[in-house]
Amino acid sequence: MQPGVRVCVSNRMLLSLFKRPGRSFGCLPRQMSRWNHQDPAPPQENPRVLITGGLGQLGVGLAQMLRKQYGAENVILSDIKKPPPHVFNSGPFVYADVLDYRHLRELIVNNRVTWLVHYSALLSAVGEANVALARKINITGLHNVLDLALENCLRLFVPSTIGAFGPSSPRDPAPDLCVQRPRTIYGVSKVHGELMGEYLHHKYGLDFRCLRYPGVISVNTPPGGGTTDYAVQIFHDALSTGHHECYLRSDTRLPMMHISDCHRATVEFMQTPECQLSLRTYNIAAMSFTPEEVAQEIRKHLPHLTVTYNPDSVRQTIADSWPVRFDDSNARRDWGWAPAFGLEELVSDMLISIRENKTNEAFPRS
Numbered sequence: 001m002q003p004g005v006r007v008c009v010s011n012r013m014l015l016s017l018f019k020r021p022g023r024s025f026g027c028l029p030r031q032m033s034r035w036n037h038q039d040p041a042p043p044q045e046n047p048r049v050l051i052t053g054g055l056g057q058l059g060v061g062l063a064q065m066l067r068k069q070y071g072a073e074n075v076i077l078s079d080i081k082k083p084p085p086h087v088f089n090s091g092p093f094v095y096a097d098v099l100d101y102r103h104l105r106e107l108i109v110n111n112r113v114t115w116l117v118h119y120s121a122l123l124s125a126v127g128e129a130n131v132a133l134a135r136k137i138n139i140t141g142l143h144n145v146l147d148l149a150l151e152n153c154l155r156l157f158v159p160s161t162i163g164a165f166g167p168s169s170p171r172d173p174a175p176d177l178c179v180q181r182p183r184t185i186y187g188v189s190k191v192h193g194e195l196m197g198e199y200l201h202h203k204y205g206l207d208f209r210c211l212r213y214p215g216v217i218s219v220n221t222p223p224g225g226g227t228t229d230y231a232v233q234i235f236h237d238a239l240s241t242g243h244h245e246c247y248l249r250s251d252t253r254l255p256m257m258h259i260s261d262c263h264r265a266t267v268e269f270m271q272t273p274e275c276q277l278s279l280r281t282y283n284i285a286a287m288s289f290t291p292e293e294v295a296q297e298i299r300k301h302l303p304h305l306t307v308t309y310n311p312d313s314v315r316q317t318i319a320d321s322w323p324v325r326f327d328d329s330n331a332r333r334d335w336g337w338a339p340a341f342g343l344e345e346l347v348s349d350m351l352i353s354i355r356e357n358k359t360n361e362a363f364p365r366s
Helices: 011-018 059-070 101-110 124-129 131-151 185-204 230-240 259-271 291-299 313-320 329-335 343-362
Strands: 049-052 075-079 093-095 115-118 155-157 207-213 215-217 243-246 254-258 281-283 287-289 306-309
Touching: 049 059, 049 101, 059 075, 059 259, 101 131, 115 131, 115 259, 124 131, 124 185, 124 313, 131 155, 131 185, 155 259, 185 207, 185 281, 207 259, 215 230, 215 259, 230 243, 230 291, 230 343, 254 259, 254 343, 259 329, 281 329, 287 343, 291 306, 291 343
Parallel strands: 049 075, 049 115, 075 093, 115 155, 155 207, 207 281, 215 254, 243 306
Antiparallel strands: 254 287
C-alpha cells in the first residue's frame, strides 16, 4: 500500500474476516450520562472521540484538552469504574468494558465515533502481579478495539511505553526501530499492539497511530502501579511528610514527561495528516532523570526533603531493562513534536499544583 492511501474495508467483508463465535452485532440502548443525545451530527468535521480506560492517569486530562477544541459533546470518556461527580458532569461518560465486544461496538456505532483512544491497560508492576488478567485486558481488549476500528474505519490511537523495550535494546538512546524483546507482560502486550496495528495499517489501511510514552508525571491522578510512579509520589511526600522512600536506586535514570506535554503530543499526533507520517509508532521524549536528580531539584524549593532508597526487586529489575533516553528525532521531524517542560519547569509546576489542590480541598468553593 502506498503511503497516505486509505482503504476503508466494507462491513460485510469485515464480518467474514473478524466475526467471532458468540458475537452479536445488534445495537441495544445503554444508559449514558446527561450528555447523551441523538441530535444530528454538526456540519463541521469535528472528530467524535471515544476514550477507553478514561479514569486512569491520562484519560480525563486528554478529554479536557479535546473538549476545548472540539466541544464537550464530541468527546466520550468510558471506563468500568464509577466516575467522580466532577468528571461525570463535565462531559459524556459511559460504562464500557473493553472485554465486552458487543457493548463496545454499540457505543461506537450509536455515537458515530470516528477517533478511538485506547487507554485501557494494566501497567508494568501490577501486570507482573496478575499476568492472566494483564493478558486478558492488554491483549484480548486490544484485539476487540482493533477489530472495531477496522470495521468502522476509525482513527485509532493506542499508546505504547518505555516498557516496550528490553535489556537487549539500545538504551542511550533507544531509537524508534530496534530490537525490543521486553520481559514484562505489559511490555510484551505493547509490542504486540504496535505490530498488530502496523500490520492492519499495511494490510487493510487502518489509520493506526501509536506513541511510546516515557514515564508520565501528573498531579491529579494517584500512582497506578507503574515502575516510574515514584516520580509522582515524591512530590506528595515532599509536601506532606518531608520524606520519601524510593523503591528504585538513586542512580536509576529513566525518560520522563509532564502530563500536559503528553496530552499535547497525543492531540497533535492525532491531528497530523497521514501523508506526513513515516512511521505508525513514534518515541516521544522530554527529559531523563534519576531519583536523586529530581530530589535535588525539589530541594531547591523544599530544602528539608530527605530520601531513602529501598529498591524493590521487581520494579528495579524492570527499570534496569528499560532505556535511559528516547531518540524522538522522527517525531520532531515528521510532525513537529517539541516538549515544553524540562526538569526545572516540571518540579516547579508539580509543587505549585499540589499546593493548589490541597488549598482547594481545605477551602472548597461553594
